[in-house]
Amino acid sequence: MDAGFGLYQLGDEHNALREAVRALAEKEIAPHATEVDEQERYPVEALEALNKAGFNAPHIPDAYGGQGADSIAGNIVIEEIARICASSSLIPAVNKLGTMNLILGGSEDLKKKVLPSIAAGEMASYALSEREAGSDTASMRTRARHDGDTWVVNGTKCWITNAGVSSWYTVMAVTDPNAAKPADGITAFMVHKDDPGFSIGPKERKLGIKGSPTREIYFENCVIPEDRVIGEPGQGLRLAFRTLDHTRHSIGAQALGIAQGAFDATVAYVKDRKQFGKAIADFQGVQFMIADMGMKIEAARHLVYAAAAKVERHEPDASFASSAAKTFASDTAMQVTTDAVQLFGGAGYTRDFPVERMMRDAKITQIYEGTNQIQRMVMARQLLKG
Numbered sequence: 001m002d003a004g005f006g007l008y009q010l011g012d013e014h015n016a017l018r019e020a021v022r023a024l025a026e027k028e029i030a031p032h033a034t035e036v037d038e039q040e041r042y043p044v045e046a047l048e049a050l051n052k053a054g055f056n057a058p059h060i061p062d063a064y065g066g067q068g069a070d071s072i073a074g075n076i077v078i079e080e081i082a083r084i085c086a087s088s089s090l091i092p093a094v095n096k097l098g099t100m101n102l103i104l105g106g107s108e109d110l111k112k113k114v115l116p117s118i119a120a121g122e123m124a125s126y127a128l129s130e131r132e133a134g135s136d137t138a139s140m141r142t143r144a145r146h147d148g149d150t151w152v153v154n155g156t157k158c159w160i161t162n163a164g165v166s167s168w169y170t171v172m173a174v175t176d177p178n179a180a181k182p183a184d185g186i187t188a189f190m191v192h193k194d195d196p197g198f199s200i201g202p203k204e205r206k207l208g209i210k211g212s213p214t215r216e217i218y219f220e221n222c223v224i225p226e227d228r229v230i231g232e233p234g235q236g237l238r239l240a241f242r243t244l245d246h247t248r249h250s251i252g253a254q255a256l257g258i259a260q261g262a263f264d265a266t267v268a269y270v271k272d273r274k275q276f277g278k279a280i281a282d283f284q285g286v287q288f289m290i291a292d293m294g295m296k297i298e299a300a301r302h303l304v305y306a307a308a309a310k311v312e313r314h315e316p317d318a319s320f321a322s323s324a325a326k327t328f329a330s331d332t333a334m335q336v337t338t339d340a341v342q343l344f345g346g347a348g349y350t351r352d353f354p355v356e357r358m359m360r361d362a363k364i365t366q367i368y369e370g371t372n373q374i375q376r377m378v379m380a381r382q383l384l385k386g
């Protein structure tokens, strides 16, 4: 073959990274994954291991003390951790979400203030959603008012992943309630947990990702310095949407990892479990299910990594690709984990095996960072625009 054509595969560095993360996840994260879920506790062992290895926020550029990982490398890290423990995979995934607005649109000074601390092991969260403004983000009510050389924030954000553990929060607030288009009146800020007037609520009681705390956060006359604005006032929602292009395919990677974890456990189980005098893997009805699961995972993997590359290269259909990757991979994760429980039979319905946890964890990937209905709206909009 002409040496000028690149082969259709990930390079050696990406493959070596996958091996390294897989080894770390199996050694340091797997022994605690069941307990983290059952006790609904933060995966401190994972945090420590990821911080030590530099896999906690690999997307942060080298200039700010990070690894400068490209989107594909970042997804490999998230996928391999999610294969073992979805809650733990939210450490790199939400660190990315919580800092991407800043990376894309923040001032150099603000980047220098925040990013090195996240690279060094502190956490960042992302606060867009409100109780009455979920899919309809532009209808948010949290307000920020300019007051001398400060901003004063008031309101409540909800569903904030890793709230209480994070030091920094990217927060979207209305700064111009009279803007002709509501989206033009929204500004993004970096808020620190020690800012006066900032506080957190109790943990939500959830179906899955139980090791990752989800809480409301409150702003009561919360005063933040003027230079914590990300970009220009009024650009916040646009930056938020650009951020989501970068992070939705990473939720695809998380979903893919959950699906792969359930699939690996299922393949081992069906070869071992015997009924009617033979391994259940010998029955064609089981084989067809295994084939479908493997096929969908492989298709999802191609979408997730192609979307990451398109976003990295700023290709015109990057938004479509990122939404498609998230939607397809999360729908796949839900189907694959449900079939995994099915193939484990009664055992799959117990907490003695990891597949029921994976099925519960898979569900959120169809909901957060925009539900899959909203993703389909994003895709259709881009397709119809031509």
Ligand SMILES: Cc1cc2nc3c(=O)[nH]c(=O)nc-3n(C[C@H](O)[C@H](O)[C@H](O)COP(=O)(O)OP(=O)(O)OC[C@H]3O[C@@H](n4cnc5c(N)ncnc54)[C@H](O)[C@@H]3O)c2cc1C
Pocket: 125, 126, 127, 128, 129, 131, 133, 134, 135, 136, 158, 159, 160, 161, 162, 206, 214, 364, 367, 368, 369, 370, 371, 372, 373, 374
């Ligand atoms: C565990 C968890 C963690 C989260 N983490 C974060 C976080 O860190 N930061 C953050 O900002 N947010 C976070 N979220 C919020 C999440 O992004 C929202 O829950 C999600 O966007 C949906 O909003 P909603 O819950 O208000 O649902 P709604 O918007 O009320 O939607 C309800 C249903 O209606 C459908 N629907 C709504 N509008 C349309 C439409 N136009 N067409 C078709 N169907 C529609 C939806 O798809 C959904 O099925 C998290 C949520 C959860 C549960």
